[in-house]
Amino acid sequence: MVIDSSCKSFSCLSNERLDLIKEVGNIGAGHAATALSTMFNKRIEMKVPFVNVLTFQEALEITGGPENTVVGLYLRVDGEISGNLFCLLTVEQAEKMASEMLEKQGADYTSLRDRMSVSVLKEVANIILGAFISAISDLTKLPMYPTVPSINVDMAGALISFGLIELSQASDVVLVINTSLFEAEYNQTVIDCNLLFILDNPSYEKLFHAIEVSDK
Amino acid sequence: MSEMMEIVKVGIADMNIVKSPQIIRTSGLGSCVGIVLYDEGRKIAGLVHIMLPNSSLAKSGQLNPAKFADTGIRHLAIVLSQNGARRSCLQAKIAGGAQMFKFTSGNDLIRIGNRNIEAVKMVLSSLEISIVAEDTGGSSGRTIEFNPENSLLMIRTVSQNVKYI
Numbered sequence: 001m002v003i004d005s006s007c008k009s010f011s012c013l014s015n016e017r018l019d020l021i022k023e024v025g026n027i028g029a030g031h032a033a034t035a036l037s038t039m040f041n042k043r044i045e046m047k048v049p050f051v052n053v054l055t056f057q058e059a060l061e062i063t064g065g066p067e068n069t070v071v072g073l074y075l076r077v078d079g080e081i082s083g084n085l086f087c088l089l090t091v092e093q094a095e096k097m098a099s100e101m102l103e104k105q106g107a108d109y110t111s112l113r114d115r116m117s118v119s120v121l122k123e124v125a126n127i128i129l130g131a132f133i134s135a136i137s138d139l140t141k142l143p144m145y146p147t148v149p150s151i152n153v154d155m156a157g158a159l160i161s162f163g164l165i166e167l168s169q170a171s172d173v174v175l176v177i178n179t180s181l182f183e184a185e186y187n188q189t190v191i192d193c194n195l196l197f198i199l200d201n202p203s204y205e206k207l208f209h210a211i212e213v214s215d216k
Numbered sequence: 217m218s219e220m221m222e223i224v225k226v227g228i229a230d231m232n233i234v235k236s237p238q239i240i241r242t243s244g245l246g247s248c249v250g251i252v253l254y255d256e257g258r259k260i261a262g263l264v265h266i267m268l269p270n271s272s273l274a275k276s277g278q279l280n281p282a283k284f285a286d287t288g289i290r291h292l293a294i295v296l297s298q299n300g301a302r303r304s305c306l307q308a309k310i311a312g313g314a315q316m317f318k319f320t321s322g323n324d325l326i327r328i329g330n331r332n333i334e335a336v337k338m339v340l341s342s343l344e345i346s347i348v349a350e351d352t353g354g355s356s357g358r359t360i361e362f363n364p365e366n367s368l369l370m371i372r373t374v375s376q377n378v379k380y381i
Contacts, residue, residue: 056229057230060227060228060244065243066243066244066359067243069374072316072317150318152316152317152355154246154316154356154357154374155246155359155374157228157243157244157245158244158246158358159246159316159317161228161244161245161248162246162247162316162317162328164228165267165268165328168229168268169268169273169274169275170274170275172229172278172280172283201275
């Protein structure tokens, strides 16, 4: 793992600390995968989290470019560890998830902007992102309070940049925890979602402190 | 014809300038605001993609002027003057400042889009640069592209057709 030489605020990040963050991401994503698996009654796999320090522009590029249309499920996390958590889906993925969930309830899927679809996807976000947050909160023993999720279908850059605003007051780079949950069936990915956790600046030290203490 | 035009891309918290026949663009504006300053006669234009309203919000020593409305617009005006634009002829077109997510929270930064637009307008008025056209607010992301040849700003959103202001 290489820290870019332009890294300003996170220059203190050693490889050990990046590995620790990766482990935090792993645990969070593992719980999110279990939640997703239970919800859809399918076997869900996850990729090893990508953890790195990126420039803002690089952060906007991670889901196929800033202009790429995605479905963004977002929630704000407050508490001892605060930040912005996204679940980003392609439009097709979100449509599949919404229709599958609605079918289970005996309802018909009409469109992604339909009230029922929005409500179903918010619930998916609540469960996946909630599992992610509570796993990290349990690990660090630090309280974290997620808000109710919001949803928007728009350009990836426009959605992700919203999550960078808080951090941008203190930094020109961002530490990104990014992972994918997916269901591979007949060589075809059926469910695929991108989790993106952007922590506020003061939260890093608290996070390191909590894990390093609990390690000893 | 359009394939032959050179497009200069501006990233987030970034700025650049172009001269005709070059075109300048920035992608995926959400709560951020894209400010184009241009000298119509000299066919020279600059674009800054700001994230925050005021550099007093900065919490670290090192300052990237293009991140803030106040420092970004002033800096862009200076760079344009140094590159052949007439300061007194500068005009502005602005776009962005959307509210990407709706929910209730006490956090001021939730309404950052509106605050960015207000700050941009205040800075432009203090510099006596008039706003010729704007496409601001709402809840949609925008990609914008300015052509100094005809001084038109193209705006693309996900849900609506491309428009020119």
